[in-house]
Amino acid sequence: MAEPFDDAERAAVYRAIYERRDMRHFVPTPVDPAVLARLVDAAHHAPSVGYMQPWRIGRITDPALRQKLHAAVERERVLTADALGKRRDEFMKLKVEGMLECGELLVMALMDGREKHIFGRRTLPEMDLASVACAIQNMWLAARAEGLGMGWVSLFDADEVRAMLGMPEGARPVAILCLGHVERFYPEPMLESEGWAKRMPLDACLFENTWRDQKSACEEAPSMQSMQQRAHDDAR
Template identity: 55%
Template sequence: MRHFRAGATVAPATLERLMHAAHQAPSVGLMQPWRFLRITDAGLRRRIAALVEEERLATAQALGERASEFLRLKVEGVSECAELWVAALAPDDGTLFGRRTMPREMAISSLACAVQNLWLAARVEQLGLGWVSLFDPLALKAALGLPDGAEPLALICLGPVDTFYPEPMLQQVGWRQPRGAEQVFFENCWGSVAAAQDEGTVSAAPPSSMD
């Protein structure tokens, strides 16, 4: 979600349930590499919003001929959302189990599981959530005073919304169309359509409209 109800709040008991849900996520080797920072300082939120705006303009420039189209999109809700959290990777604790060959990838995947848990729990609570990645990680790390080895990966906009999108917003505004299931589910080798789909038992489900 990018559109939030300005001035809304989230009850402490609800926040407690959301935190619990995020922390119950699975992780490779039980490493639990996620750290969540709840941003309650108004000045810090403004600094973060400025970093997001800086990256929004840089992204528009990089998009070339689609720049003006991109700038018309609502891409984040950092200033309006009831709750702003930062999801960050903790400094590597040396966990080897399950990540010897892909140490960074498995840490990121584990953090993403925690964000997904939070996302689903938020929807149960009838709260919108949006994952914002428009920021320079080094600049955000400095603004937050993160320790060496820690890395911010997501700004989480969370809070009440007037309505949920009937379909992903980028699809709704014509920015991009989702891929069908036949383009992502294969059998045995890349590009080979899954047998279940050949038999008509797998259909292209509509994409999530949570974001």
């Protein structure tokens, strides 16, 4: 039987999960190159459909290019606000990125030529995107363990960013990642603190066997929630 992590190791994993935050506020202290290398390697060890490893990770070191990417995000921020109707002004008050302050700016993209990879994607072609999301989450949790903040920015026109970065036509940017030192981590998700949304109760996300049986699954939710609370307690 495989050996489990010991108590301290297990608690550290859960702590990283529960204390991970989508950070928007950074301090300009440079990121240690050795730490950055570890984070990129952690991303590269993510699971992927058919082991296709569809992620491509770009590091933005040109200040002018960083400014251009920031301008692209700002344009989309305004368009997103206009599409939100009554919540427009509320959205515009939110800080949605830290691209000009973070120590490192990365772009995570889907590679080109993905149509050649059929394994696991014949009926679910979007599994390549799911694989890239796993790589991002790996990096995010590793960054938290290193004491660094990370923020995922998705407010951009993908074709515009693809052209900026000289990506081939079949490639597609998925995320602009702000990475760097922070003064402190938010005690709860920033959008929750700002009143934009609340975390759903666990029982609202569960169902057993079939979708229509969600209510019966919710009847078992207290035990699931107690397990969740215990994990929180163990991580402290």
